[in-house]
Amino acid sequence: MAITASLFLAGMATSAQAADSVNVAFFLEWATPNQIAKVDKTYDEAMGVDVNWTNFLTGVQMTEAMLAGDIDIASGTQLSKIRASHSLGATNGQILRHVILPNALPEILTGVRIAIGVCWGTLVAAEMLAGTTGIGFIENVARTVSDYELIWVTILIMGLLGLLFDLAMRWVIGQLIP
16 A cells, blocks of 8 residues: 655755655546646645656556555645644644544545455465365365365364454444444
8 A cells, every 4th residue: 555745845855955856646537626736836845856747547557656666655634634734733743643644544444444355265275285184274274075064164264263353353443444
């Protein structure tokens, strides 16, 4: 999951000062106040560096660009919330904790939930292909010797553990996000 552009406004501006420019990604079809800030050069003034805005059509394109190091940050938190916090006297730490993190938390936790599902599926597949222990390995051995009861039990265990992981993440999300 990505750091929002607002994070730089809320305290990371000093680290951006060392760079000549910052590359920010956004989705063009999602109209946000960040696009107004792009035109007004609000982020450029606040951070003291040039901000290069790049729009993407899909999350895959943005992810690939971020992994390649072409994108420094992805915008998300509305600039108006940051400005309101500053005008009410909030410190940079308070803005980070009470404005930016709560705005980013739903996306972060959703990303973690999806990643857990992908990791679980990958782990079971790896156990089935090359493992010497684990549920996937037991299922593979049971399939080889046509032990159908054990195959059904391993499938049930894999499904229940996957469901348990998902329910645990849903509970965490329910506790942390109002």
